[in-house]
Amino acid sequence: LGALASGARTAVLAVPFATPPAGAGPVLAGLDGTVRGVADAAVADVLLVPTAEGLYAVETPGPGVTVEALVPLDLTRTLAAVTLTGATGTLLADADAGATAVxxxxxxxxxxxxxxxLGIAEWCLTETVRHTRERHQFNRPVGSFQALKHRMAQLWLEVVSARAAARNAADALATGSPDAPLAVAVAQAYCSGVAVHAAEECVQLHGGIGMTWEHPAHLYLKRAKADSIAYGTAGSHRQAVAELAELPAP
Structure with a gap:
């Protein structure tokens, strides 16, 4: 624990990156099998593996542990397939306590x-406003055209709402609020779409340069799209909101 707290070692939870909080549970019956789409598994020193028997800590590299790097959409966040074949590990918690911790x-x-x-959306909006102020057509900044003004104004409204949702979720987690599950579900249900929309508009409103590899807009779009399924899709979080608010879908 000391090494993990100091940053000398890295632990990674061996579950698919798309797993929502409500979907927490054992990914393997025991320390045998394959878990795909594990974020940062390639650089982990310890894998935390939820199994039907409980939560195990498995050293990597180690006997019976294979980590195969995958090619993700967002190349800045690595994903891997983790295969355990008769691996050995340290039992940290039983099944119930492990599921709660996960x-x-x-x-x-x-x-x-x-x-x-939120940060993705803010960067995309700020960079788009800067570009449309500097880029001229017909001897005028393209940002002065009404159609583009409306699109950026709509993005600004979405970013303001996303900021409120993200800060509320962070506050609920930091204070241990009993409303944290609802606050997080609301934030994810909303911020996920805002990030993708802002990144898409950033690429489009930058015109030709926005479609090139040289401009970083594509990196933000890929991160936004990858984030949109991380820890559950916006749809799964909307379903969680409905259940927490006792308004399930028919």
Missing amino acids: RRGLLAGAGLLASEQ
């Missing part, structure tokens, strides 16, 4: 992801 971890991850999505 659920809390995924909830915190989803809540913090909303702030990342």
Whole structure:
């Protein structure tokens, strides 16, 4: 624990990156099988593996542990397939306690992801406004054209709402509020789409340069699209909101 807290070692939760907090549960019956789409598994020193028997800590590299790098959409966040074949590990918690711990971890991850999505949207809006002020057509800044003004104004409204949702989720997690699951679900249900929309508009409103590899807009779009399924899709979080608010879909 000391090495993990100091950053000398890295632990990774061996669940698919798309797992929502409500979907926390064993990914394997025991320390045998394959888990795909595990974020940052390639650089982990320890894998935390939820199984039907409980939560195990498995050293990597180690006997019976294979980590195969995958090619993700977002190349800045690595994904891997983890295969365990008769691996050995340290039992940290029984099945019930392990599932609770994993659920809390995924909830915190989803809540913090909303702030990342907010950051993506803010960068995209700021960069787009800057570009449309500097880029001229017909001897006028393209940002002065009414159609583009409306699109950027709509993005600004979405970013303001996303900021409120992300900050509410972060506050609920930091204070241990009993409303944290609802706050996180609301933030993810909203911020996910805002990040994608802002990144798409950033690419489009930059015109030709926005479609090139040289401009970083494509990196933000890929991160936004990858984030949109991380810790559950917006749809799964809307379903969680409905259940938490006792308004399930018919």
